[in-house]
Amino acid sequence: AQSVTQLDSQVPVFEEAPVELRCNYSSSVSVYLFWYVQYPNQGLQLLLKYLSGSTLVKGINGFEAEFNKSQTSFHLRKPSVHISDTAEYFCAGGTSYGKLTFGQGTILTVHP
Amino acid sequence: ETGVTQSPTHLIKTRGQQVTLRCSSQSGHNTVSWYQQALGQGPQFIFQYYREEENGRGNFPPRFSGLQFPNYSSELNVNALELDDSALYLCASSSLADTQYFGPGTRLTVL
Secondary structure, eight states, rough: OEEEEEEEEEEEEEETTEEEEEEEEEOOSEEEEEEEETTTTTTTTEEEEOOOOESSEEEEOOOOEEETTTTEEEEEEEEEOOGGOOOOEEEEEEOOTOOOEEOOEEEEEOOO | OOOEEEEEEEEEOOOTEEEEEEEETTOOOOOOEEEEEOOOOOOEEEEEETTTEEEEEESOOOTTTEETTSSEEEEEHHHHHOOOOOEEEEEEEEEETTOOEOOOOOOEEEE
């Protein structure tokens, strides 16, 4: 069975600092990987996705992630964060028929 | 292009009651997936509907049921509500096996 693990439940960071949110997955089949962001009292917004091809994926709002098959990781990075990036971030893995398995979430808090 | 919409936004029910949540899919999408997100948790897959047929189900009891209509909108029905059913219910639409786009969710509180 596929599982997704987010290694940090909370990540505090100062504004304009770089950030990395860590995600590991396990699967014996081909996977699709996603990062979603959830602002308070809202649904999920897609940040970026990896389906195939280049292992470095660029998304919205300056975020990027790198698919690393040997380490079964899909870490999310941003070189310089803003206050508005404060939110909860979810890593998710999908199968070809679309069921998504989510991690537990990482709360990113950006301090001024 | 209209995104995914859900209704109602909030709902309060008591134990044992039944509830129906609604979802309108994004234009051009024929697949709807439902997820339950308990407080402080990641979303958990309930089931998916593709062209009006159930196309996969997560680890949820039969009192969670659904429908998809010819216009690809969908309903989630939960019978015999329990306190643990309190959660944010998220609907996502997609073309089959493509990226899922989520609605804003329905917050269900069971008292």
